[in-house]
Amino acid sequence: MHSHLKTTDLGAPDSGTPGLKTSALTAASVGLLALASAMGIGRFSLTPILPLMQQDAGLSLATAGWLATSNYLGYLVGALLCIALAPRPAASIRWGLAGVGVTTLAMGLTDWAPLWLGLRFAGGAASAFVLVGTSAWAMPILRHHGKDDWSGHVFSGVGIGIAFAGAFGLVAAFDAWSSRATWIVLGAVACALALLLWRPVGAGMPSVAQPDQPAPGRALPWPAIVAAICYGAFGFGYIIPATFLPALAKGYIDDPALFGMVWPVFGAAAALSTFASGWLGRGLAPWQLWTRAKWVLAIGVLVPALWINVPTLLLSALCVGGTFMLITMAGIREALRLGGTPAPLAVGVMTAAFGAGQIVGPLLVSVLQRSGHAFAIASLIAVLCLVISNCVLLYASRRAAPSA
Template sequence: MTGKKLEPSAAAAALIGLVALASAMGIGRFSLTPILPLMQQDAGLTLTAGGWLATGNYVGYLIGALICIMLTPAPAFAIRWGLLSVGLFTLAMGLCGSETVWLALRFLAGVASAFVLVGTSAWAMPILARHGREEWSGHVFSGVGIGIAFAGLFGLAAGLDAWGSRATWIALGVVALLLAGLLWRKLGADVAALSRPAAEQRPALPRPALVAAACYATFGFGYIIPATFLPALARGYIDDPAMFGLIWPVFGVAAAASTVVSAWLFRGLAPRQLWVRAKWVLAAGVLAPGLWLNLSTLLISAVCVGGTFVVITMAGIKEALRLGGAPASLAVGVMTAAFGAGQIAGPLTVSLFGRSDHAFAWASVIAAASLVAGNIALLFLGRGSDGEVKA
């Protein structure tokens, strides 16, 4: 039986990738963000403790990416077991009340999420390319925003109906397990892995790809502060749960729509060009609530950060695959690890300034500065394989 016979259609690959990323990223990675205000209310969790839980998840994400680099797991295997693990670890969050156990569970969910992102990128994007549907990668990555919006609406409903944080974790865990079961057989065989070169023949990543990975790390650090703390910040500023609870769904809707809108408006741009331009908007969204905290700047941040971070993720992975000259799992794994290393510093920065009344503001300024520095590096150091600056 040939790999071609085993390969799903482009539409099936895009839909499977969308659902996988919606679960892994919306639930496995970012579910803490909308549930954090509930945990502050019914579990007495402090913002600093929430920062440590977020950091644990990001450390796990980094470790998961590093494991993918070292072992290059078969893509379908990584997706299946990653999704199952996301469901189990999310469900367990609602079954215990220890901050230490929560930290361990968020760490493990981060590991699993990295497996799903690397596996999905290495599984779906080559299939789309072989079908001549590379532009459909935007549909795959819209799953990140769809998952975030879903988790945000879940958190909003939980806040309005007073479900409590434990019930919310359990419900999201059940959803993640159902999605894992739904996709288990639909992933089929590891078609993308059939043409992988042997480990001893695997080429190293060239210098441009490593420079791009370093710049991708500044993206991870820059966006993660609002991506972690916006709902909690809104809760401290706005009393009405129907209003502060909308911040994260707005973030998710912007993220879901961004890949489709960018594919339509900027289809002539190279991935690196799209990356650079989106990063300027991201920097503005990160800085806005740090300088002036009100409902308008919170919404601006949700739209600017939510509307660019998935686009940058997609563009960065496309650029890694273009520059990599290596198996997809390795190229995506290096970028994911760089991103993971950068985002670990975000919550730690907020915790560092935790005793200051301006902790979020200081962290936001530093994050925005890192994004500007990363863009400058992309403009002046990041030359593509054709030798041209991709501005």
Template structure:
């Protein structure tokens, strides 16, 4: 398979997995609130179920090791079916199960794409093309936001929007099925070496990565819902999520070009300060410009921090890099799971959880800064 096809398949897979399987609920939530089918607190628990499913799916992949191409194919098909089901069913508890399963399916696709595409790009000496693959996250978020923006402006209900998103996921699942099926069993061999124990610095970095997961998830879950509370025009409050996704896609491409020549930890720290500013900005005042600023800050840094964090894990982990990345994944997922219940703890208010999230991000940046002057080895 040509390297260009590998990059495009990876991009499309992540666009569906993250844009629909993981984060479609964020822009659909205002429509569901408008219909009275869920409250903001219930929305927080639905989001938590999805993040819990993501953690479970990642842990299953770590223990089971499914074939990467097979994991992507069945994960995408599952996302399509589960998203369709959101529009064909009613009831909080049914939706809770569907979002849980969609989170698990998204993890299968993310892990599968990473294990399938990255070694092929490396073998073709195109490591920097990983930016194109991971820009699929932002592309998917942006595309989902545009679909929900159109749904809001055309007065489509949440049910019709879920069915539309399920149809989009099904189209991509079917389009990628044959190319990936033809690649089953053709895995790129990787060199294995004995893993060394993880150092304290590596464990601290994993804790900071978990803090990043907690800090970014409040705006990543509730920003469009917050926009709906202060902006009545759906064409305006619906802009927030496409801007978030576009910032994510563009910043990913920039980070892929920037990272090979700069300190991953320093980039992580600087991006996290910007993220903290975006998280706390709506606490002081809420209007369209502040919300767009927040969308740019959060959307433009979350994938940069992800890429910088994984690169730092590879540096700190050495021969135990895979184990440290798994620890990062678990810490990040746990951070995400803790975020939405914080909103429920404050009875649906977003100000206090946002301040807490910003504080956690600042503390994480300061902790990372203590080791920022440590020498970095090239990969």
């Protein structure tokens, strides 16, 4: 959910930089809406629609796991392509948003599972282009206007998008919409956002983002490698409830007004945690915020694996939704702290580890489907990985702290 691109400064106020045409408020608002579409719809829309697909399309948990894996793999490939090709930020946002809209819309126009896999892969890649482009477009504009702290507002779009998609899924379940109709309407919303943001994105046009290059001859320090492995465990742990919580709730709760609340709560917790990140992390080193949030995440992954009821599902949504963005931001800051001279390389390795971890999560659920307890077993494995990796992270970060 992040990139390691750098962008040049927008220049002095009298430099005639085109980025001056865009105010900080516009940049923050456009960035928020772009990430809401890319992440809330492009990446995580399957989660609230999954219960509907199970009901009217007979979708199994195993097939759902493959669909989620395809989307996460597409996201990883899209991020790597952005790093390799370094496209213009405005073009990344524009065409990425269009791709999110078209692929989401097309999900409701077919019932052929192989095509679903391709569409979810393409939607994941498109969402990565939006994320990378938004980071490279909005951040320099905010920096120029002295509003660096507004970056939290931009990334709150992730949680807001998840909450919107979840609330829409709740309405669809309550009104007995079909999964196809739900996909089509969400796709139409994403297409509308792509059209709405097309012109404002072109007005800013900050300098073209270029991939950072690690210093030649420098290897990645071992604490940064350890942190990357722990970050991969985070990706593996959070993605299991982030993919299957609403479907799990539907299996045990008949009332759509109750089981449909899980995903909006998840998104709202993510958005609020982003706004509160400065206060929550005050006086803490990045690894301290990371490890403390990760204990809460482990609790959120554990409770629905042991007990299934409304309180445990909502507690899981709060714990996982309220920590995954905090850990994302703290993890990147820790990578920069530990990486030393090749810090961009450290962030790149973290991104790859995270992507691999979130691909393994739903894939494991699909593999364990025959056991009859796929979600519970996969969740317990994830909790074990989270606990072990957090202990390792505590030890490695404390040892690295004096020399960092």
